[in-house]
Amino acid sequence: MSGRLVARASSDARQWFERRFRVDTRALAALRIALGTILLLDVLLRARNLAAFYTDAGVLPTSTLRAVVGTPALLSVHALSGSVWLQIYLFLAAGLAALALLVGYRTRLATLLSLALLLSLQIRNPFVLNGGDTLLRRLLFWGLFLPLGERLSVDATETTPRETVSGLATVGVLGQVVAVYAVNAVVKLRGDAWLSGRALALVFDLDHYTVLAGDLLAPVPLLPALLGWGWLALLVVSPLLVGLTGRARGALAGLFVAGHAGMLVTVWVGLFPLVSIAALLPFFPAFVWDRVWAGVPDGWDRGSAPRLEGHAAATIPAAIRRALGRLRRPLLGLVLAAMLVSNAATLGVAPVADADMPEQSWDMFAPAPPGVDGWFVAPGTTTAGREVDALAMAPLSWERPSNLERAYPSTRWRKYLLRLRSGDTEPRRAALAGSLCQRWNRTHDRGLERVGLVFVAEPTRLDGPDPQRRKELGTYSCRSATEKGNSRVSPAPR
Numbered sequence: 001m002s003g004r005l006v007a008r009a010s011s012d013a014r015q016w017f018e019r020r021f022r023v024d025t026r027a028l029a030a031l032r033i034a035l036g037t038i039l040l041l042d043v044l045l046r047a048r049n050l051a052a053f054y055t056d057a058g059v060l061p062t063s064t065l066r067a068v069v070g071t072p073a074l075l076s077v078h079a080l081s082g083s084v085w086l087q088i089y090l091f092l093a094a095g096l097a098a099l100a101l102l103v104g105y106r107t108r109l110a111t112l113l114s115l116a117l118l119l120s121l122q123i124r125n126p127f128v129l130n131g132g133d134t135l136l137r138r139l140l141f142w143g144l145f146l147p148l149g150e151r152l153s154v155d156a157t158e159t160t161p162r163e164t165v166s167g168l169a170t171v172g173v174l175g176q177v178v179a180v181y182a183v184n185a186v187v188k189l190r191g192d193a194w195l196s197g198r199a200l201a202l203v204f205d206l207d208h209y210t211v212l213a214g215d216l217l218a219p220v221p222l223l224p225a226l227l228g229w230g231w232l233a234l235l236v237v238s239p240l241l242v243g244l245t246g247r248a249r250g251a252l253a254g255l256f257v258a259g260h261a262g263m264l265v266t267v268w269v270g271l272f273p274l275v276s277i278a279a280l281l282p283f284f285p286a287f288v289w290d291r292v293w294a295g296v297p298d299g300w301d302r303g304s305a306p307r308l309e310g311h312a313a314a315t316i317p318a319a320i321r322r323a324l325g326r327l328r329r330p331l332l333g334l335v336l337a338a339m340l341v342s343n344a345a346t347l348g349v350a351p352v353a354d355a356d357m358p359e360q361s362w363d364m365f366a367p368a369p370p371g372v373d374g375w376f377v378a379p380g381t382t383t384a385g386r387e388v389d390a391l392a393m394a395p396l397s398w399e400r401p402s403n404l405e406r407a408y409p410s411t412r413w414r415k416y417l418l419r420l421r422s423g424d425t426e427p428r429r430a431a432l433a434g435s436l437c438q439r440w441n442r443t444h445d446r447g448l449e450r451v452g453l454v455f456v457a458e459p460t461r462l463d464g465p466d467p468q469r470r471k472e473l474g475t476y477s478c479r480s481a482t483e484k485g486n487s488r489v490s491p492a493p494r
Helices: 002-021 025-047 050-054 062-069 071-075 084-103 107-124 131-143 168-189 199-204 213-217 223-236 246-264 272-283 286-293 308-315 318-346 411-421 426-443 479-485
Strands: 372-377 379-382 387-389 448-459 469-477
Touching: 002 168, 025 050, 025 084, 025 107, 025 131, 025 272, 025 286, 050 084, 050 107, 062 071, 062 426, 071 107, 084 107, 107 131, 131 168, 131 272, 168 223, 168 272, 168 318, 199 213, 199 223, 213 223, 223 246, 246 272, 246 286, 379 426, 411 426, 411 448, 411 469, 426 448, 426 469
Parallel strands: none
Antiparallel strands: 372 448, 379 387, 379 448, 448 469
């Protein structure tokens, strides 16, 4: 009798688990297309600053990267050389892999290449990353173990595809998303900015973040508070994304998508909202995909090309394939455990190992938004004695930019520059100064003798004008930067 009860309880638990961690294969196809599109966008956006961020002529030469990051730099193919041509070739390879992933051609291989190239690129300059970059990398990892190419792809076969799949990989991809929201909720609740309703007002007061609709919503009485409380409530109930099923889960996922769509038109945070929306696609149940797939032309959901697994079977010996299959479950279990420890470390529950390479946590605007707005000035003196701003490539001015977000060429520039304010960034400050010297001297007859780095800070004040103060980050001689065309500088005497 007791044996039957245990068996029944085990069966019920298994069914409960499968219902909550089962993912529609059409959702996985949509996830694949979204990831491929985002990777292409990422490559195109990063390419605008390819030389500045990823070559020896930029703000982080390979020598500085190795000195600052240490051993992880050895894992980056992008760091093998400071040449611009290596970066161009690798960017093209990443674009081709992303395109293959988008259309579902040799999907697993395309996913693996995209992950490897993305990880290498992120290691090459980890100081321009945000939480969206970390989430994108982890989604690609879990995608390696999911049938992303089973439907609506070149890899799709003429056989009837599976309706749903479940297993450790689906637990990983769904659990990763819930972890992002749940950890962010806990961190936000540790302060009073979100509970008091002031948080979004503080965000909208940060002019280097706020764009488009954010400027319109900021002055509306009570609206920022109501929106902030609504988002906090969603974060608190985020575990229900796996606790609920069916239409209730679809409705909750839809609210999160709406929240991230709101971010796109109010705050300037790069691709983070798009990555988050892509990560939510596996939560939508069958009734959503029934409607979406109604618009898919007949025959598109199945193809005649052999799947990647078929190619793999023809090229990988059976013994190796069996060995890889046996390693799959322990590997995914180990990664799931590491994910739990990582999130526990973010909350201070587990110890954090010291690391030279920054890892993004899920504390966006938590426990409170940044309390300081501002912009950077690089005051320089030319050989003719003229004072200039080497960062803006213009005559020196301390006036506040009329449009503060335009003081930063991109969100990655903003991330890189704002991270220079901490006290342990001297090698990167010197590298930036050297890059500014070289850039100026290449385009002007009168070269720079010295250049400084200054952050003009504006502590946010909701009840009055924001005051200003200047924080000097260093002054550097351009002499060694102009000699032999390298990017090294030395601190200038005061």
